[in-house]
Amino acid sequence: xxxxxxxxxxxxxxxxxxxxxxxxxxxxxxxxxxxxxxxxxxxxxxxxxxxxxxxxxxxxxxxxxxxxxxxxxxxxxxxxxxxxxxxxxxxxxxxxxxxxxxxxxxxxxxxxxxxxxxxxxxxxxxxxxxxxxxxxxxxxxxxxxxxxxxxxxxxxxxxxxxxxxxxxxxxxxxxxxxxxxxxxxxxxxxxxxxxxxxxxxxxxxxxxxxxxxxxxxxxxxxxxxxxxxxxxxxxxxxxxxxxxxxxxxxxxxxxxxxxxxxxxxxxxxxxxxxxxxxxxxxxxxxxxxxxxxxxxxxxxxxxxxxxxxxxxxxxxxxxxxxxxxxxxxxxxxxxxxxxxxxxxxxxxxxxxxxxxxxxxxxxxxxxxxxxxxxxxxxxxxxxxxxxxxxxxxxxxxxxxxxxxxxxxxxxxxxxxxxxxxxxxx
Numbered sequence: 308x309x310x311x312x313x314x315x316x317x318x319x320x321x322x323x324x325x326x327x328x329x330x331x332x333x334x335x336x337x338x339x340x341x342x343x344x345x346x347x348x349x350x351x352x353x354x355x356x357x358x359x360x361x362x363x364x365x366x367x368x369x370x371x372x373x374x375x376x377x378x379x380x381x382x383x384x385x386x387x388x389x390x391x392x393x394x395x396x397x398x399x400x401x402x403x404x405x406x407x408x409x410x411x412x413x414x415x416x417x418x419x420x421x422x423x424x425x426x427x428x429x430x431x432x433x434x435x436x437x438x439x440x441x442x443x444x445x446x447x448x449x450x451x452x453x454x455x456x457x458x459x460x461x462x463x464x465x466x467x468x469x470x471x472x473x474x475x476x477x478x479x480x481x482x483x484x485x486x487x488x489x490x491x492x493x494x495x496x497x498x499x500x501x502x503x504x505x506x507x508x509x510x511x512x513x514x515x516x517x518x519x520x521x522x523x524x525x526x527x528x529x530x531x532x533x534x535x536x537x538x539x540x541x542x543x544x545x546x547x548x549x550x551x552x553x554x555x556x557x558x559x560x561x562x563x564x565x566x567x568x569x570x571x572x573x574x575x576x577x578x579x580x581x582x583x584x585x586x587x588x589x590x591x592x593x594x595x596x597x598x599x600x601x602x603x604x605x606x607x608x609x610x611x612x613x614x615x616x617x618x619x620x621x622x623x624x625x626x627x628x629x630x631x632x633x634x635x636x637x638x639x640x641x642x643x644x645x646x647x648x649x650x651x652x653x654x655x656x657x658x659x660x661x662x663x664x665x666x667x668x669x670x671x672x673x674x675x676x677x678x679x680x681x682x683x684x685x686x687x688x689x690x691x692x693x694x695x696x697x698x699x700x701x702x703x704x705x706x707x708x709x710x711x712x713x714x715x716x717x718x719x720x721x722x723x724x725x726x727x728x729x730x731x732x
Contacts, residue, residue, distance in 0.1 A: 308340040309431040309719060312424060312454075314417065316409060316442045318347035318362070320354055322610075324549060324640035325438050328461060328499070331523040333360075335712035344430075346420055346445075348413050365420040368412035402474055405481045406464070410441040418448035430454045432719045435489075440464050443489040455726035457718055458493035459518070466506040467634050469555035487511060494729070495722030497715065500660045502636040516718045520640055521711040522647035526617060533614035538622055542581045543690055545653065546623035548616040549586045549641050552595070556631040557676075562655065563599045565682035570604060577603040579690060582627070585611050585619055620648040625689050628665070630656040630676055637661055643706055646670055651698040653685055664706075669699040 313333060317325035333343045343361055350367035357364065404410050424430070435443045436459040446456045462469055464486040473479050490496055490507055496515035498504040504515040538544040551559045570576045585608040588596065596607065611619070620626055626645045630637045638660035645652050646664075652671030656662040662673040672694055674681045688694050704710055 308342070309716075309723075310342040310429065311336065311344070311719065312421065312430045312433045313343060313345045314421060314433065314435045314442055314445045315345060315347050316413065316437075316439055318345060321348075321351040325461065327523075327640055328520055329436055331521070331708055332712055332715060334523075334525075335709045336716070339709065339712060339716065341716070344424060346417060346424065348409075348417075350413070363420060363424065365413065365416040367409075367416070369409065402471075405473060405478050406440040406444075406485055409439050410444060414441050414444055414448070417442075417445045421445055421449060425449065425453065432457060432723055434459055434715075434719070435493075436461060437464070438462055440486070443493075444485065447488060447492065455494045455719070455722040456492070457495040457497055457715075457722045458489050459497040459499075459715075460503055460515075461499045461520075463500075463503055463506070463634070463636050464489075466503070466510060467636060469553075469634060469637075471554070490515075493722075494725040495718050497718050500636040500638055501663075502660055506636075516714070516721075518711055518714045518718060519706055520638075520643045521706045521708050522643045523708050524647075526614070527647075529614040530617040530621060533612065533618040535615045535618035535622060536583065536585065536608045536611065538583065538619075539581055542579055544622070544624045545580065545582045545627050545686075545689070546619055546625070547582070547584050547586070547627040547629065548620060548644075549639070550588075550592075551584060551586065551629060552589075552592045553631060555637075556633040557629055557637075559629060561677045561679040562627075562629065562682055563601060564679040565686060566601055566604050567599075568679065568683050569686060570601075580604060580686070581606055583608065583619070583623070585609070585616055617644055617648070620644060620650065623648070623650050625694060626650050626652045626671075628652055628654045628656065628661060628671075630654075630659055630661050632657075632675075632677055635659045638664055646700075646703055646706055649700070651689075651694050653689065653694065655682065668703055668706075669697075669701050670703075671698065 313329055315329040317323050319326050319330050333345055336343050345362045347364055348367040349364035350370035353364055432455040433446055433453060434457045435446045437443060438461060443458050465483050473482060490511050490513050496507055496513055497518045498515045499520055501517045504517045507513045507515040582605045587610050628642055628645060642661055652665055654661055654665040654671050654673040655676035656673055657675040665671045665673055672685055674685050
């Protein structure tokens with residue numbers, strides 16, 4: 308059994324699907340007998356079981372009320388509390404610091420906390436994970452006598468980045484240099500998406516393992532007991548949980564156009580179909596949703612607890628997954644919740660990881676996210692029952708825990724062996 312130090316910025320109670328990967332992974336690693344310490348931010352508060360679960364929270368300036376007022380950011384939500392309407396982040400957060408704002412607000416304190424933990428106890432392996440990319444820099448700050456290191460990439464860094472490019476050439480060069488240092492200095496590299504693993508091998512000459520996200524079956528009980536918004540049994544319920552829009556080019560514009568076309572063709576459509584959106588909207592997204600003129604077809608429930616979102620998914624007739632044209636590696640975390648919901652998926656994706664997984668598992672239909680005509684045709688097939696009739700799930704085991712944790716353990720062992728080879732070289 309191994310003693311592991313996981314460095315993860317997104318971790319509960321942060322209200323983000325990004326916090327789910329290592330919340331589940333750490334739990335299942337512990338069940339397999341491994342000792343896991345998680346070093347994360349204190350910015351979103353703490354949980355009562357932190358000390359028992361080995362969770363260490365280091366200070367984060369992002370939670371400082373004075374800084375948030377200065378940058379006109381909304382207050383952070385209280386643990387378990389509601390999440391308000393967000394506002395676009397100021398350029399200080401997205402256009403100045405490389406690779407992201409947390410390199411200044413959290414990483415220095417996290418490096419100190421990680422060094423203290425390593426002084427106090429022996430760890431077999433350090434695992435850093437993104438988002439955000441600055442989390443990997445904590446391991447770079449540990450020096451040459453650190454344990455084995457696995458760098459776990461949930462999103463891409465420089466290959467098809469989910470964020471806009473930095474405005475200056477020196478910033479972009481620094482960003483590429485930091486990525487290369489992390490990938491080359493880590494003793495093992497893991498990618499949530501197969502496309503990312505292929506990119507590391509092709510572009511940087513580093514072999515990376517594909518360890519996908521997965522569904523945590525422990526959430527089944529929570530979903531069974533959770534309250535969720537009621538769905539109209541007279542209508543086909545097309546449900547989307549989480550954010551519809553994304554700064555990386557994800558937009559529901561073609562979907563809204565398709566619904567508008569269908570309503571023009573079928574005046575009774577509002578009596579037969581409802582798109583239910585459960586998730587956070589920022590101010591611009593709310594304006595766009597209001598401007599779409601689909602009030603009789605689209606219902607926004609606001610933010611609901613994760614357990615309620617999962618319960619809502621399982622009551623839907625059809626689940627909506629929306630991805631970007633820009634990112635071939637994109638497979639949103641909610642896809643793995645959808646796979647476990649036992650409902651067909653309308654996957655607005657083409658040529659990316661999400662489309663591959665849905666097709667491979669027989670869990671839905673895929674259509675280009677910007678093709679309004681094809682989307683309208685797929686919605687028609689859903690209304691006629693054809694989409695549900697083709698639902699034939701298969702090969703889901705690798706996307707359900709403990710399988711991802713078992714795959715991660717294999718990569719930890721490879722990293723420990725690689726660290727030993729480097730030490731003796």
